[in-house]
Amino acid sequence: MFASIIASGLAAGAIYALVGITYNTMFSTSRVMSFTAGQLAMLGGVFGSLFTLKLGLPVMAGFLLTLAGCAIIGIITEFVAVRPVLKSLDQHLYVLSTLAVALMIQQVAAIKWGTEPQPFPRLIGLGSGIWDEKFWLPVVACVVTIVALEYLYRRTLVGRAFLAIAEDNFAARAFGLPERNLRVASYALAGIIGGVAGFSSGELLLAFFANGALLNFYGFVPVALGGLGNNRGAVIGGLALGLFQQAANFLVGGIFSSVAVFALFIMVLLAKPQGLFGLSTARRV
Amino acid sequence: MTAVTATPPRDETGRLRAILPKLAPFAGILAAAMILPFVSNDYWALIGTRAAIYWVLVSGLNLIVGFAGHLAIGYVALLTLGAYTTSVLAAGNVLTAVEPFAALAIAGCVGAVFGVIVGLPALRLRTFYFAMSTLGFATIVTQIALAWQSVTGGGIGIAGPEFPSPFNTAWGYYYLCVAFAAICTWLSANVAHSRFGRALIAIRDAEVAAEATGISKPRMLVAIFLLAGGLAAIAGGLFASLQTYITPDAFTFDLSILFFIAILIGGRGSILGPMLGTIILTILPEIAAPLAAWSTFLYAVLLLVIVLVMPGGIAALLDFQNRRPLASNRAIVPRPVALAECMGRNAGNSVLSLRGVTLSFGNVRAIDNLDLDVRPGEIHGLIGPNGSGKTTTLNVISGYYVAKAGTIRLGDKLLPQGRPTLRARHGIARTFQTPRLIGEASVLKNIMIGGTIEGRASFVEALLALPRNRRDERTLNEKARALLAVVGLETLAEIRADRLQHSELRFIEIARALMLEPDFLLLDEPAAGLSGDEIERLAALIIAISRRGTGLLLVEHHADLIFDICDSVTVLNLGRVLAAGTPAEIRVHKEVVSAYLGG
Numbered sequence: 054m055f056a057s058i059i060a061s062g063l064a065a066g067a068i069y070a071l072v073g074i075t076y077n078t079m080f081s082t083s084r085v086m087s088f089t090a091g092q093l094a095m096l097g098g099v100f101g102s103l104f105t106l107k108l109g110l111p112v113m114a115g116f117l118l119t120l121a122g123c124a125i126i127g128i129i130t131e132f133v134a135v136r137p138v139l140k141s142l143d144q145h146l147y148v149l150s151t152l153a154v155a156l157m158i159q160q161v162a163a164i165k166w167g168t169e170p171q172p173f174p175r176l177i178g179l180g181s182g183i184w185d186e187k188f189w190l191p192v193v194a195c196v197v198t199i200v201a202l203e204y205l206y207r208r209t210l211v212g213r214a215f216l217a218i219a220e221d222n223f224a225a226r227a228f229g230l231p232e233r234n235l236r237v238a239s240y241a242l243a244g245i246i247g248g249v250a251g252f253s254s255g256e257l258l259l260a261f262f263a264n265g266a267l268l269n270f271y272g273f274v275p276v277a278l279g280g281l282g283n284n285r286g287a288v289i290g291g292l293a294l295g296l297f298q299q300a301a302n303f304l305v306g307g308i309f310s311s312v313a314v315f316a317l318f319i320m321v322l323l324a325k326p327q328g329l330f331g332l333s334t335a336r337r338v
Numbered sequence: 339m340t341a342v343t344a345t346p347p348r349d350e351t352g353r354l355r356a357i358l359p360k361l362a363p364f365a366g367i368l369a370a371a372m373i374l375p376f377v378s379n380d381y382w383a384l385i386g387t388r389a390a391i392y393w394v395l396v397s398g399l400n401l402i403v404g405f406a407g408h409l410a411i412g413y414v415a416l417l418t419l420g421a422y423t424t425s426v427l428a429a430g431n432v433l434t435a436v437e438p439f440a441a442l443a444i445a446g447c448v449g450a451v452f453g454v455i456v457g458l459p460a461l462r463l464r465t466f467y468f469a470m471s472t473l474g475f476a477t478i479v480t481q482i483a484l485a486w487q488s489v490t491g492g493g494i495g496i497a498g499p500e501f502p503s504p505f506n507t508a509w510g511y512y513y514l515c516v517a518f519a520a521i522c523t524w525l526s527a528n529v530a531h532s533r534f535g536r537a538l539i540a541i542r543d544a545e546v547a548a549e550a551t552g553i554s555k556p557r558m559l560v561a562i563f564l565l566a567g568g569l570a571a572i573a574g575g576l577f578a579s580l581q582t583y584i585t586p587d588a589f590t591f592d593l594s595i596l597f598f599i600a601i602l603i604g605g606r607g608s609i610l611g612p613m614l615g616t617i618i619l620t621i622l623p624e625i626a627a628p629l630a631a632w633s634t635f636l637y638a639v640l641l642l643v644i645v646l647v648m649p650g651g652i653a654a655l656l657d658f659q660n661r662r663p664l665a666s667n668r669a670i671v672p673r674p675v676a677l678a679e680c681m682g683r684n685a686g687n688s689v690l691s692l693r694g695v696t697l698s699f700g701n702v703r704a705i706d707n708l709d710l711d712v713r714p715g716e717i718h719g720l721i722g723p724n725g726s727g728k729t730t731t732l733n734v735i736s737g738y739y740v741a742k743a744g745t746i747r748l749g750d751k752l753l754p755q756g757r758p759t760l761r762a763r764h765g766i767a768r769t770f771q772t773p774r775l776i777g778e779a780s781v782l783k784n785i786m787i788g789g790t791i792e793g794r795a796s797f798v799e800a801l802l803a804l805p806r807n808r809r810d811e812r813t814l815n816e817k818a819r820a821l822l823a824v825v826g827l828e829t830l831a832e833i834r835a836d837r838l839q840h841s842e843l844r845f846i847e848i849a850r851a852l853m854l855e856p857d858f859l860l861l862d863e864p865a866a867g868l869s870g871d872e873i874e875r876l877a878a879l880i881i882a883i884s885r886r887g888t889g890l891l892l893v894e895h896h897a898d899l900i901f902d903i904c905d906s907v908t909v910l911n912l913g914r915v916l917a918a919g920t921p922a923e924i925r926v927h928k929e930v931v932s933a934y935l936g937g
Contacts, residue, residue: 086466137646145465148409149602149645152469156595156638164631266591270477273470308485315474319459322471326462 058299060183064257065271066295067195068094071250072272073279073287074198078243079127080282081219082236083139085147088155089130091269093123093244095262096158097251098173099166102260105174112176120248127244130154131237155265162262173255187256194253198246199288215239219282271298274318280328290329363610364523367617371516375509383508387580389620390515393613395573396597397522398566400612403601405535406559407542408460409469412476414594416567419452420445420574421498421584422483422490428499432489438499442575446568453567454560461556476594483586495585498578515576522569525801527609529565532800532807533786533793533814534558539607539776540787547774550736551850552762552791561797592634596620599641605653607778614652660834670845672826672875674882677852680820684857684887688749689713690766695734695744697727704730706913708744712858712889717880719900719921720893722910723934728893729771731910732860735891736761736768748858762791765857769864773843775850777836781827784835784846785818788853814853821849825879840867848879858889865896877903901925909934 075090100122104115134150179186205212214235217225226232250268251258258264274294279286294314301310321329374386395417402410426432427441436444459471483490490496504510529535540548541555548555578584600619604611619640623633644651692710696703705727712718720728733739735746737758746753748764761768767788775784793814795807822828825845830838835846844864851859861880865873873896881903884890894900900907901921909916909930916934917927924930 134642144649145409146645146649148465148469150642152411153638153642153645156641157635160632160635160638164635266473266477270470270474277467277470306485308481311478311481315478318474319471322467323459323462326464326467 054303056183058303060188062296062299063292064188064191065299066292067191068250068254069271069275069294070195070288070291071198071246072268073275073291074284075243075247075250076272076276077282077284077287078239078246082215082239083135084142085135087130087151088269089151089158090247091272092155092158092265093126093247094251094268095162095265096123096126097248098255098258098260098264099162101252101255102171102173106172116252119252120245123244123248124241127240128237131240159262159265166262168262170259170261173260175256190253194249198249278321278329286328368520375512380508383512385620385624387512387515389617390519391573391576391580392597392620393519393616394522394576395570396600396612396616397526398569399597400601400609401526401529401538401562402566403598404606404608404612405530405538406562409465410472411469411598412472412594413570413597414589414591415456415476415479416449416453416570417574417577417593418479418483418589420449420571421578423448423571424575425496425498425578425584426489429497438501441499442572445571445575449571450564450568453563453570457559457563460559476591480586480589493585495583498582498584499575501579518576523609528801528803530609533790533810534797534800536783536787537790538562539779543776543778544774547770549758550761550768551788552759554759595634595637599637603640603644603651605651608653611651611653659832660837664833664837670826670842670872670875672879673824674879676824677882677886680817680824681852681855681886684714686857687714690858690889691747693745695741697730697734697739697741703913708915710908712891714857714889715884715887716905717884717890717892717903719904719907720891720910721900721907726910727913728910729862732768732862732893735860736766762854765854767851767854767856768860769847769851769862771862773847775835775843775846777834779835780832781835781846782818782822782831785822785849785853786814788850789814789817817853821852825849841872844868856888859883860891862893863895865894865899873899
């Protein structure tokens, strides 16, 4: 049982971490927390199943099409729900506009795809038991994503521009960085990361429209605990959350594991609203 | 003398005439609800009942979302809780069965308690976090309802309570629910139009200023969370009876969205708007039957349109008064003489004194070992170059910052540091460098905020509009109007504050601070952005205030104003006192002249 807890805990944790990174990627360039993060991961599963099972495309082609689809959804989010409300960030209208877009995505998925979980194809066919690919694929996807992001942020010009904007939007614009295009790019990137999360976890979570809302919450917990925009915090928080949740799941049962996660989330946030690794809040007066 | 007579206290009939146009739409909706049974069939009874039940919940939630501005998305959780509590108690499958109405009342109490538990995170968490935590709660309640089979019947469900005759027919039950809805409208309107409702909006739009007027956010929020939770649970009990049989499936997240979006479509800080929103959203899927499956999608589209195109919602559409253009050549003509009629004389002689106050941000010493005395009836100027620590000093006095060392005393009492909400009770009021007002509220309401702690009625008295609350309202209203006349803006009483000019906002802030009849008034650059004439009038007003025995601490860059009206002046440089003394001494002080005044 211990091995199962570790396997499923790491798998779930990796998915939560990826959704958390999706949140952070959007947040870093726009200061907006978007309700679409979980929906992007849900779409990763739905698109994956659609392209590979329903349309019978090869896995690789299905994967690339899925990422492209999620990237487009990410870009649409930026245009429809983020750009118009950035002027008045302090009014927090983005909470409502991104919620609206997330609901639309979820509703279209429910109606067009169906409200029942649908199967996801076996991608490679490697491993069984606790070494089944459905457990290690999300972990691999998470590691690859982190490495790729590190490479992007540290070694490429675009990545450094992302960091600059995340660090100080005004200064970055003063230096002539194309802030708007970079923001669109970051939303596309967030879509891709969400798509990776959904595609790699398809065998574990299936192609199910309700995964969006679920991942929205479980993906936000590591972000909140780790501090906004802090990818390292999101990964540590995500893995810890996955292990904690699966341990509770195996030891006391599914319902109480959700209650335990929720209670933990609320208590940590009440004690440290800025998250465990976050910085304290700005001056008010 | 003329100031008060300029706005005579209205008599009862005048008051009624003013309120009547606002009541008319509610009366119209009620009348339409009453005649619905005579013009339609049982199908509409179901829809009408549903709309009434939803409104019972939304009327409470509106105070949280629309007034306090907290984005509680997952309120279906409390509907579920109320539905199951009522059903389980009425069915008697756990304890002995109780009467449906008693079960409903108990559910209301349980809902009130959980309303606070769900709401508690709002005391510390910001918007998106709070939205998420209510969302998480909604998921959990449904899961518990599914899993706790011995009580809730799990996925199979449980029968809803059946109310006794005459409420067991479709129309009988409809009238019962409409009665509940009408009472809830009355209750929420009472709260909204009391000092509690204004305080909620103040916390939403001008939290820092709300603290300076002594409004305590936790107490306000807990009160409305109790109310909203109770109402939501009662709505749940009614909902269970309407459904006759409930399963966890009946409480989809879509319902939560409906409640939440009804309020936003209706408009923040309004009651009529969300009520219309609730009715529209309940009927919408019914009249467009093929779209029923797409109803949540429609709600989401509506939400997006509202946010992007008309953030004010229905309420802003209906707000005809604020669409009339304002006169463009308005002048602010304060009547300082009238101050005597609305402000008592400060008889105390305790001195506000700072000793050795030190504060640093990181490695920067913002204030360094500052001594300062403000005496009653004295105008004390605080000047210095930018970044010399003037505003920071005000912020330490008003409790926003905690000094690293040193004491602040009022007479022989030590003022607790870092507790801004306690300052108003000590008779210390202030204004801000950028005016912090509630843009969406009328000028009069903005000023009434300043007197929030003077109200005597409790939340329950306000909820039920008992005499003591009505007396509070009358006193606050009259005093605010009188002070508005003192600062010379009485013609703008009913205008939304965000339509005014900057200079007018400065005077409104002063009027708001005077509502407290403060012993000490801290003014942060009151003359910034004012014209020459306006500065002269401001000076006369400040002098008049000091004559009432109020001690004023004036942070200002206009050296002329400082030297004209101040009794003593302290000059700061890099957080230290560079010089202190009378204006005449400061004017010729060598270092001050070279460092600051120039010449």
